[in-house]
Amino acid sequence: MEIRxxxxxxVQYGNFMNYYQFNSASERVKLLPDKxxxxxAVLEDEKRxxxxxxxxCNCGVFTQMLHSYLEDRLQRSxxxxxxxxxxxxxxxxxxxxxxxxxxxxxxxxxxxxxDFETVLSYLHSQERQKFDAICCxxxxxxxxxxxxxxxxxxxxxxxxxLSELLVVEPQPWKCYQRAEKRLKKxxxxxxxxxxxxxxxxxxKQIDIYLEQTLDRRKMFESTPTKWQRxxxxxx
Numbered sequence: 001m002e003i004r005x006x007x008x009x010x011v012q013y014g015n016f017m018n019y020y021q022f023n024s025a026s027e028r029v030k031l032l033p034d035k036x037x038x039x040x041a042v043l044e045d046e047k048r049x050x051x052x053x054x055x056x057c058n059c060g061v062f063t064q065m066l067h068s069y070l071e072d073r074l075q076r077s078x079x080x081x082x083x084x085x086x087x088x089x090x091x092x093x094x095x096x097x098x099x100x101x102x103x104x105x106x107x108x109x110x111x112x113x114x115d116f117e118t119v120l121s122y123l124h125s126q127e128r129q130k131f132d133a134i135c136c137x138x139x140x141x142x143x144x145x146x147x148x149x150x151x152x153x154x155x156x157x158x159x160x161x162l163s164e165l166l167v168v169e170p171q172p173w174k175c176y177q178r179a180e181k182r183l184k185k186x187x188x189x190x191x192x193x194x195x196x197x198x199x200x201x202x203x204k205q206i207d208i209y210l211e212q213t214l215d216r217r218k219m220f221e222s223t224p225t226k227w228q229r230x231x232x233x234x235x
Contacts, residue, residue, distance in 0.1 A: 025061045025062035025065050026065065027225065027226065028062060028137065028169075028225065028231070029062070029065050029066065029069055031222040031223060031225065031231055032066075032069060032222070032231070033220045033222070033233065034073060035073045035074050037165075037219050037220045037233050038050075038070065038073070038074060038132075038133060038165065039074065040164060040165075040235070046076065047076075049076070049077040049078060049079040049126070050070060050074055050076055050077070050078045050079070050132045050133075051078075051079050051080075051123075051126055051128055051131045051132045051133075052066070052067075052070070052078065052079070052080040052081070052131060052132060052133045052134070052135065053080075053081050053083070053119065053131045053133075053134040053135070053159075053162070053163070054066065054080055054081070054082040054083070054135045054137075055083055055110055055134065055135065055136045055139055055159070056083075056084055056085075056136065056137065056138070056139035056142075057082030057083060057084050057089075057090075057093060057105065058084055058086075058089050058093075059089045059092040059093050059096070060082055060092070060093030060094075060096060060097060060103070060105060062137065063080055063082040063093070063103060063105075064097070064098055064099065064103065066080065066135070067080050067099055067102060067103055077102070078102065079102055079103075079104075079126065080102065080103045080104070081104050081105075081106065081119065081122045082103060082104070082105045082106075083105070083106050083107070083108035083110065083118070083119065084105075084107065084108070085107070085108070085109045085110075086107070087107045090105050090106065090107040093105040104122065106118050106119075106122070110143075110155065110158075110159075111143065111146075111147055111151065111154075111155065116158070119162075123162065130162050130163055130164055131162055131163050131164070132163075132164050132165065133163060133164065133165040133166075133167060134159045134162060134163035134165070134166050134167065135167040136159065136166070136167065136168050136169065137167075137169040137231070138169050138171055138227075138229065140152060140155075140156075140168060140169075140170045140171060140202075140206060141170070141171035141175055141176055141179065141202075143155045144176075144196065144198065144202070145176065145179065145180075145190045145192065145193060145196075146190070146192070147192075148192045148195060148196065149196060149197050149198050152198070152206075153209060153213075156168075156206070156209060156210060156214065157214060160210070160214045160216065160234075164235065165219075165233060165234070165235050166210070166216065166233075166234045166235075167231065167232070167233050167234075168206065168210075168231075168232050168234065169225075169229050169230070169231045169232070170202065170203050170206050170229070170230075170232075171202075171229060172202070172203055172228060172229065173199055173200045173201075173202055173203075175227075176193070176196075176199075176202070180193055203230070207232070210234050211234070216234035216235065217234065217235055218232055218233065218234055219233045219234065219235050220232070220233040221233075
């Protein structure tokens with residue numbers, strides 16, 4: 001049975017089973033930059049696969065499109081690990097995986113230390129210290145709402161340490177307000193919502209934290225999606 005949009009579990013963590021019915025994966029792909037942004041100025045080894053971690057991959061629809069997009073643009077092999085907190089979404093992703101040798105899906109809560117070992121094990125299995133790119137599309141709000149400002153900082157810090165390129169599509173504050181209303185309607189609340197310090201300027205705060213604290217440089221910012229979200233690339 002599919003999760004409805006008013007299911008408390010989905011509304012709390014954003015793991016909607018029918019996400020891509022109202023947020024087109026193909027429209028997001030159209031906003032992605034060309035290969036110069038994805039690749040470093042100096043390539044260490046052009047023959048090794050380009051390694052990507054897709055955090056919050058849902059049922060894998062966008063992950064598979066991203067894989068095709070990158071292989072076409074970069075003209076090299078691409079390996080992607082897609083992770084999501086929801087076992088049902090990961091099961092669907094595995095069942096519909098058209099590139100099982102190149103795309104791997106695992107059920108992982110990235111805020112859980114023992115779960116995160118799955119990501120590290122995958123990285124080590126590829127004999128790599130970092131991913132070439134880590135993608136976080138429309139997931140920062142859910143981390144923020146469930147783990148407070150410090151949890152979001154930890155999330156960004158942890159992924160920054162494991163990536164050459166960090167791709168972030170943060171949700172604006174109005175999305176937080178809508179998420180809070182939906183959860184209240186479902187009879188639940190985000191207990192940390194009123195305690196958040198990063199609020200109306202949350203997108204700006206994420207940029208500042210990545211650039212000033214984590215020493216990242218913004219390489220690209222897309223035009224807004226129809227949901228008014230910007231896809232930002234930090235190297």
